[in-house]
Amino acid sequence: MRKALIAFGPLLMLASAALAQAGKPEWGTFGVDQASMDRSVHPGDDHWSYVNGNWAKNTEIPGDRGALSQVQRLNDVSAAQVREILEEMIAKRATLTGDDARMADYYAxxxxxxxIDAAGAAPLLADLKPVRDAADRSALAAQLGRLSRDWQGTPPIGRMPRYFPSxxxxGIGQDSKDPGVYMAGFSQGGLGMPNRDYYLNSDAESAKTQDAYRAHVAKMLVxxxxxxxxxxxxxxAVYAFERGIAEAQWTLADSRDADKTYNVWTLADLKAKAPGFDWAAYLGALGLDKRPNLIVAQPSAATGIAKLIGETPLPVLKDWTAVRLAKDRALALPSAFAKEEFAFSGxxxxxxxxxxxxxxxxxxxxxxALTDAVSKPYIDRHFPASTKKAMDELVKNVMAAMxxxxxxxxxMAPETKTKARAKLAAFNPMIGYPETWRSYEGLQVVKGDAYGNLKxxxxxDYDRQLARIDGPVDRKEWWMMPITANAYASFENNVIVFPAGYLRAPHFDPNADPAVNYGAIGYVIGHEISHHFDDQGSKFDPQGRLNRWWTDQDLARFNERKAKLVAQYDAYEPLPGLHIRGQQTLGENIADNAGLAIAYDAYQLSLGGxxxxxxxxxxxxQRFFMGRAQVNKVLFREAELRKQVVSGVHSPSKWRTWAVRNHDAWYQAFGVKPEHKLYLPPAERVKIWE
Structure with a gap:
């Protein structure tokens, strides 16, 4: 049994000691790259530019991407290190067996x-033949189920979008109201552009993108x-079908709502409430037609899209499927496919x-495809035990501050605070890598068959999930690769997860000044902790169940604070006429502000007075807040910035950094006065967890 968090008090100084400088930081003299700073800018006018402005002026975004960020840089580092491991394995392939042989052959x-070019489009056309031969919508629905079962998913370390062929x-995941069991479910999908707004907006930029997408679909069809x-x-015709899907879809803000997206339907419900699509044929191909219940995330969207499928000519549905599959598997097809896919998406x-x-x-x-097989040698080579130990202690310190x-x-009412603290005490931080590694025994990797390997x-992986659907939930399963530069919170499992790939400068450097580390990775830890108490995470109880545990009065006071934060971010305008969507980004904005406050407390506690x-x-x-801004050292091309605002749940990086304006200590640290652009009167500073 985990000890109550009140027992974490004696650990506070340990975390500070673990972060004490033992060598030269990777960046600067204390962990901040001072050459990146623009000292002509007062932090009170633009804290992000004060810390990163000179870097922004003198840095070019590489031609192969729409943005340049520290997270991407760390992912690039991880990818290069994994590539080195894979190429070493290829060189000694004759001596390899098992998963080592599989990943060497997969990559080679x-x-x-x-x-791949010599094979031509034949593998794709073979997959499409039963689609194009489908005599009716029922036969096509079964084919969509077959193709969906072969879908690999989106690689979470890079820039490659994947397109679900339905x-x-x-998929199969945890039941949010009973997280100890697995349940199948589905959400809205079907779009080849980032979200519904790309189809429904009528401004000149959107119209230009819509024209380009139609041209892209035509090229893919050819x-x-x-x-x-x-x-x-x-x-x-394909575009018109997707636009109809967009019209039926929910907004991203509504799709974030854990209550609205929990809807249990039976197969009979699907047939009655969403006619037009042969659910039995589709789910049968997925091995799910005998399941008593499914979770439907967006019911009205399911109804509208199913109706649209029933009304759309069968040849159009077949063309849509062909484009979907060609885009999704472009890298395993002749170079013309990959070039065309990137020309539009990138x-x-x-x-x-x-x-x-x-x-x-x-x-x-x-x-x-082989996450754990690839990650294990990476961890052995690039993630020292000392880093994990320092992170374990730092996490405990930040949790104590929360x-x-x-x-x-x-x-908050006393009884609700007791439950909130119990939820925090039940947290299971997972640092670096999973406790056990998966085996890929049974996965057939055929050298020379890139398309088949992908399928x-x-x-x-799908069959693995299906086989365990009636078994116990693995609450220690990782949903992100250890090589990934990112972090996440799982509400159902009450965990916060920090992959090894993220734990490098500028996010975490054991040789950097503790203030910088608390402002960087400490803020991220606080961010992930606070997700469990944000507008959605707060709906889950200490056992990870979607279960209201707040009083009406608590909710009213919380909602009042949330509304102020929504209004604050709604006012930000990254591009002329394009404002941040405060409701869409609310969960991340809450976590950004709360994470910063929690990390600051943890840093102060670590000083021991x-x-x-x-x-x-x-x-x-000052070093603490500089460390925070350095994490968000990001440059955007205009198109990528627009995509982030329209389809993302995070505010763009500069405006994430501006969360400092809600924190009194920042004003004191930098002498921020009413004449400065980011100044907020004390009464207008949004404070949620204090």
Whole structure:
């Protein structure tokens, strides 16, 4: 049994000791790259530019991407290190067996562009033949189920979008109201552009993108064998079908709502409430037609999309499927497919001017297919035990700071605070890598068959999930690769997870000044902890169940604070006429603000009442807030920035950094006064967890 968080108090100084400098930081003299700073900007006018402005002025975004960020840089580092491991394995392939042989062959086959080109589109056309031969909508629904079972999923370390081959992305996960059991469910899908707004907006930029997408669909159809003379008209029909899907879909803000998206339907419900699509045929191909219940995330969207399928000519549905599959498997097809896919997804949508290196994409797909096999040697080689130990202690310190905040919270009822602290005490932080590694015994990897390998990897993982659907939930399962530069919170499992790939400078450097580490990775830890108490995470109880545990009065006070934060972010305008969507980004904005406050408390506690030293003229508090801004050192092309605002749940990086304006200590640290642009009067500073 875990000890109550109140027992974490004696650990506070341990975390500070673990972060004490033992060598030269990777960045600067104390962990901040001072050459990146623009000292002509006052932090009170733009804290992000003060810390990162010189870097922004002198940095070019690489041609193969729409943005340049520290997270992407760390993912690139991980990918390069994994590539080195894979290439070493290829060199000694004759001596390898098991998973080592599988990942060497998987990667080598993806890298053999000549062999892929020689095979031509034949593998894709063979997959499409039963789709194009489908006599009716029932037969097509069964084919969509078959293709969905072979879907590998989105590699979470890079820039490769994947396209689920059905308008209803279907999978197996935990039942939010009974997280000890698995349940199948589906959400809305079917779009080839990032979200519904790309279809429904009528401004000039949106119209330009819509035209480019229709042209892209036409080119993809030609690559799948459609006569060029027919392609434009058929692409227009596919686009019209997707626009109809967009009209039926929920907004991203509504799709975030854990209550609204929990809807249990039976197969009979699907047939009655969402006619037009043969659910029995589709779910039968997925092995789910005998399941008593499914979770339907967006019921009205399911109804509207199913009706649309029933009304859309069968040839259009077949063309839509062909485009979907061609886009999804482009890297395992002749180079013309990959070039066209990136020209739209990376170029039109992200502003990139050149395709990424093939090896980086091949690493992503290999890691997605054989995650644990790829990650284990990476961890052995690149993640020292000392880093994990320091992180374990730092997490405990930040959790103790959150517990103190909950204990002293003025607006929450005592009985609710007790439950909140119990939820925090039940947390299970997972650092670096999973406790046990998966085996891929049974996955057939055929050297020279890139397309088939992609399919078999998807089927292997889906069948693994299906086979355990009636068994106990693995609450220690990782949903993110250890090589990934990212972090996440799982409400159902009450965990916070920090992969090894994330734990590098500028996010975490054991040789950096503790203030910088608390402002960087400490903020991220606080961010993930606070997700469990944000507008959605707060709906889950200490056992991870979607179960209201707040009083009406608590909710009213919480909602009042949330509304102020929504209004604050709604006012930000990253591009002329394009404002951040405060409701859509609310969960992340809450976590950004709360995480910063929690991390600051943890840093102060770690000092044990002693003053922080001044380093290079900067106080401890200044270094803390500089460490926070350095994490969000990101540049965007306009197209990528637009995509982030329209379809993302995070505010763009500069405006995430501006969360400092809600924290009194930042004003004191930098002498921020009413004449500065980011100044907020004390009464307008949004404070949620205090």
């Amino acid at each position: 086959t993806l890298m053999d562009q000549a062999a 308008p209803f992305p279907t 690559l799948t064998g459609v006569p060029a003379a027919e392609a434009a008209a058929r692409a227009a 170029g039109v949508l992200g502003g990139a001017t050149e395709s990424p290196a093939r090896q980086s994409q091949a690493v992503e797909l290999t890691a997605a 517990d103190r905040r909950l204990t002293n919270l003025s607006w 078999r990897a998807g089927r292997f 002693k003053p922080a030293p001044v380093i290079d003229g900067f106080t401890g508090d």
